Amino acid sequence: MNPALQGLLTIIIGVGGCVSYFYLSNQFLDKVLYPPTGENAGRNINRANTLRPWLFLAPAICALGIYLAYPVIETLRLSVTDRAQDGAFVGGANYARMFDDDKFWEAVQNNFLWLLVVPALSTAFGLLAAQLTDRISWGPIAKAFIFMPMAISFVGAAVIFRLIYDMRPIDQNQIGILNALYLHFGGDAPIVWLTIPFWNNLFLMIVLVWIQTGFAMVILSAALRGIPEETVEAAIIDGANPFQIFFKIKIPQISGTIVVVWTTITIVVLKVFDIVFAMTNGQWETQVLANYMYDKLFRANDWGGGSAAAMIIMLMVTPILIWNIHNARKEMK
Structure with missing residues (x-):
């Protein structure tokens, strides 16, 4: 089937299915289950209104259960079994074997390095770009160019930077x-940049910083625009210079947004895979946890070790997600 036609049919079936579900579920609720007639009409209306939101949420809850809850439970189960023994329960053996693997600790070390560098630089550059672009007449154009990398996939960005780091014979x-x-500035011979230990990790991080700076800029620009003008004007009247206004007036007022941006980028960093896979595949001491999990699960055919690594990643991400949700709810009150 033609891909365009297939996409059109998918949209028609999907939208039509949703509309049909909501219409028929309303009819079933109001006409069959709790008809608003007779002496129990008032009670039936209350019951129907109580049940209606859950009826509408049912498809989303089912989808989340199938595509989110079930994979987590199944991954946990696989992490305590051994495929070589026909899926026999082995307890924490996979975790113990993983903790004895030098590659795992290399991945953990690199992940922490990414956590220290990428969120800090992305947030700092995004904040700087947000502040500067709001002060120039062609700021919207500059913001569009800075945000453009967000439209590129991680693999696409990795390919672009592989070309930037490319080495040919002299x-x-x-x-x-x-x-x-x-070479233009006096180098002796071209360098294979991605094979230099430690520095190659920084070269990979630059790709993610380049992508995430646009995201940070957009969110922080909106936060800066939300600062009351009265506070800035009062600071100017008191004789504050632009640096004092920025660091002592503006940043304290958007500190909550800065933290949200920081933690959101942190979650992205904890799950980083595409960039490392496309550029070095974890070689030359650039292994990260997601790539380690992929190697174990799909290359070594070790579902126990790969699932154990996946659970470690989930355990690292979960506290940050909970903290973000807690902060979001607190700001909504």
């Missing part, structure tokens, strides 16, 4: 801009 023209600049 007798050939360098297509990688980094090596071209390095």
Whole structure:
């Protein structure tokens, strides 16, 4: 079938199915289950109104159960079984084996390095871009260019930066801009940047910072625009300079938004996989937890070890999610 036609049919069936479900469920509730007639009409109306929201939420709850809750439970089950023993229960053996693996600790170390660098730089650059673009006439155009990397997939961004870091023999023209600049400014020979331990992790982090800066800028720009003008005007009258206004007036008022942006990027960092997979595949000491999980699960065919790594990632992400939800609810009150 033609892909365009297939997409159109999917939309028609999906939208039609949703409309039909809500219409028929309302009819069943009001006409069959709790008809608003007779001596119990008032009670039936109350019962129907109590049940109606759950009836509407049922498809979403079922979808979440199938696509979210079930995979978590199944992953937990697989993490305490051994495929080599026909799925026999082995308790914490997979976790113990994982904790004895040097590659796992390399991944943990690199993940913490990513956590220290990427959220801090992305938030700082996003805040700087938000402040500066609000002060220039062509700010919307600048924001569009800064936000543009958010429209690129992580794999696409990784391919772009692989070309930037590319190395060709010294007798050939360098297509990688980094090596071209390095040789132009007196370098002896082109360098394979992604094979340099420690620094190659930073080169990978630059890709995610480049992508996430636009996200941080948009959120923080909205927060800056929400600052009451009276506070800024009062600071100017008191003789505060632009730096004092920014650091002592504006930042304290948007600190909650800064924390939300920081933690949101932190969650992205904890799950980072595409960039590492596409650029180094975890080689040269660039392994991260998500890539380690992929290697165990799909390359080594070790579902116990891969599922154990997945549970570790989930345990690291969950507290941040709970904290974010708690803060969001507190701000809504």
